[in-house]
Amino acid sequence: MTWYIKRFDELTSLEMYRILQERTAIFVVEQNCPYQEVDGKDLASYHLYKEENGEIVAYSRLLPAGIAYTEASIGRVIVKREYRGKGLAQELFRKSVEFIQNELKEDKIKIQAQHYLEKFYNSYGFEPISDVYLEDDIPHIDMMRITTT
Structure with missing residues (x-):
């Protein structure tokens, strides 16, 4: 399995199709x-994913500051059902945070997290900055990670 990180214009049409296929399978169908899963933010984002045998098995969308929030952001975090419980989510999220810090040189990262994953994100230094609220009938919480240098 290989990790890739690409800007939108570096993705092939087949790669983008597979990414959107998995995101829709999880966020729209499974949940x-x-x-509106395709929200226009993909064009200005980086796409971090792991591929195995032509399948997207893990993915996150990395948004530079000013796209979704004033701060940089990580969104659309997914691991394909058959690959869950194997540490891919941890590896994916660690790589996501590292890219934003090291490549985008951002010290603040804001996320909109599903509430049941609060402890997972907390383990990466994210702290709640909102009360729990419903987004599409799913409990969410906004969280922020600030790196001090």
């Missing part, structure tokens, strides 16, 4: 949540 039974009809919403």
